[in-house]
Amino acid sequence: MSETFSSKALRDAASVEYVSENLYDVQLSEFYTVVGKPNGGYLQCLLANAALAAASNEGAPHIHATAITTNYMNAPDVGPAQIRTDVRRVGRGASFVHVELVQNGVMTTESLVTLGTLRENSLPRYHDATVPYIPSIEECVATVNPVGDVGIMTVADLRLDPDCAKWWFGEAVEKGELRGWLRLNDDSGAHWDAWSVLFASDVLPPATFPLGSSGWVPTLQLSSYVRAVPASEWLRVRQWCVVIEDGLVDEQCELFDDQGHLVASSKQLAMVRFPESN
Numbered sequence: 277m278s279e280t281f282s283s284k285a286l287r288d289a290a291s292v293e294y295v296s297e298n299l300y301d302v303q304l305s306e307f308y309t310v311v312g313k314p315n316g317g318y319l320q321c322l323l324a325n326a327a328l329a330a331a332s333n334e335g336a337p338h339i340h341a342t343a344i345t346t347n348y349m350n351a352p353d354v355g356p357a358q359i360r361t362d363v364r365r366v367g368r369g370a371s372f373v374h375v376e377l378v379q380n381g382v383m384t385t386e387s388l389v390t391l392g393t394l395r396e397n398s399l400p401r402y403h404d405a406t407v408p409y410i411p412s413i414e415e416c417v418a419t420v421n422p423v424g425d426v427g428i429m430t431v432a433d434l435r436l437d438p439d440c441a442k443w444w445f446g447e448a449v450e451k452g453e454l455r456g457w458l459r460l461n462d463d464s465g466a467h468w469d470a471w472s473v474l475f476a477s478d479v480l481p482p483a484t485f486p487l488g489s490s491g492w493v494p495t496l497q498l499s500s501y502v503r504a505v506p507a508s509e510w511l512r513v514r515q516w517c518v519v520i521e522d523g524l525v526d527e528q529c530e531l532f533d534d535q536g537h538l539v540a541s542s543k544q545l546a547m548v549r550f551p552e553s554n
Contacts, residue, residue, distance in 0.1 A: 284431055285464035286472055290321040292329060292359060300326045300359045302377075304352055307462075308475075309427035313351040316495045316544075317478025318428070319377065319385055320344050323359065324474055327373035327389035330361035336371040338391035340470045345388050345499040352377060352384040364388075394470050394505050405530060405538040408514040410437050413457050417441040419481075432479045433461040443486040452483045452517030458531070459510045468506040468539070477529055477542035480515045484525050487517070490549045493525070498544040508534035523547055 283289060289305035308318035324341035331338065357379040364372040370392050377385040410416065416435035436456040442449055458476055460468055468476060477500045482493040515529040525548045531540045 284462045285466070286318075286321065286431065286460065286462050286475060287464065287466070289462075290318060290325055290475075292322065292326045294329065295358070297333075298330060298361045298363075300329065300361070302326075302357050302359055304354050304357055306354045307427050307431050309354060311425050311491070312354070314354065315428050315475070315478060316346065316348060316498050317475040317500070319348075319352075320346055320387065320474040320478070320498065320500055321471065323375045323377065323385070323387045324389055324471065326359040326361050327375050327387075328391060330363050330375075331366060331371045331373050331391055334363050334366050336363075336366045336391060337368075338371050338393050340392055340394050340502060341389050341474065342370070342392040342394065342503075343390035343499070343501050344474065345497065347386050347497050348384075348495050349386070350382060350384040351494070352379045355379075357384075394502065396505055397507075398504065400504075400537070403538065405532075405541075407532050407536050408455050408512055408530075410455050410457060410512055413510065416456055417444060419444070428479055431460070431462040432476075433459045434479065440486065443488075448488045449486045452487045452520070454480050454483050454486070454513075454515045456480070456513055457510045458513045467509045468511060468533075470502050470505045470539075473502055473506060473511075473531060473540040474500050476511060476513070476531055477540050478544070480513060480529065482525070482546065482548070483515045483517045483527055484520065484548050487520070488550060490551065493546050493548050495544050495546045496524075498542060500540060500542040502540050504533070504537045504539045506533045506539045507537070510534065511539065520548060523549070
């Protein structure tokens with residue numbers, strides 16, 4: 277897997293290699309990191325790949341991970357690891373797989389993955405999610421990676437709404453919300469699909485940053501739901517804090533394609549620190 281390990285392409289960086297029944301080898305990529313540790317959405321792509329492969333081996337017809345809930349117990353390191361799978365149920369409408377990421381004998385991450393099949397160009401019967409207003413891509417603020425410690429900024433192109441980017445220039449605001457445009461920029465030429473939006477659902481900086489939090493916002497649990505196959509290169513994304521209390525933040529994220537379809541959403545619980553509580 278040395279060639280895929282050096283590739284920036286998400287499909288390569290999140291590939292899994294069959295070892296034996298219910299066991300896969302993986303190489304955690306340096307390109308999909310935040311402060312040297314693999315990004316949570318990237319890990320969900322890896323775990324979803326293993327779940328899809330394991331379920332397929334047991335006859336499941338499903339081709340998409342439609343929901344995944346992940347617990348992050350220990351942050352893994354870049355490099356080799358293994359994924360253990362346990363297919364809990366193979367069904368006609370949905371299948372369920374439990375997956376564990378193990379490194380040096382320690383389980384770092386576990387997920388329960390729901391599998392299904394999404395239809396191309398399907399139309400929602402009911403839709404109550406509000407597409408956020410965001411200025412044009414040209415008017416938005418391109419994020420940069422000034423100190424080189426956020427690897428995901430080299431594989432995703434994020435343009436923030438200027439009204440939500442004031443913290444980027446050192447100005448604190450009163451609302452914990454980020455809005456912007458997001459596209460995959462991994463040198464593969466690929467656009468977002470029903471698998472890669474698992475990565476997209478965890479790309480934005482924490483919505484606690486505009487409120488003045490420190491850079492330490494480790495995710496404890498992340499749940500991502502894929503609702504449609506994206507139909508555009510760029511996604512509109514909104515991420516916001518629901519509540520911050522007792523050193524924890526409840527954060528939500530919604531992603532829309534340029535047809536106005538809600539293609540994915542996520543909800544996470546993370547730890548957070550503010551300067552006055554250090």
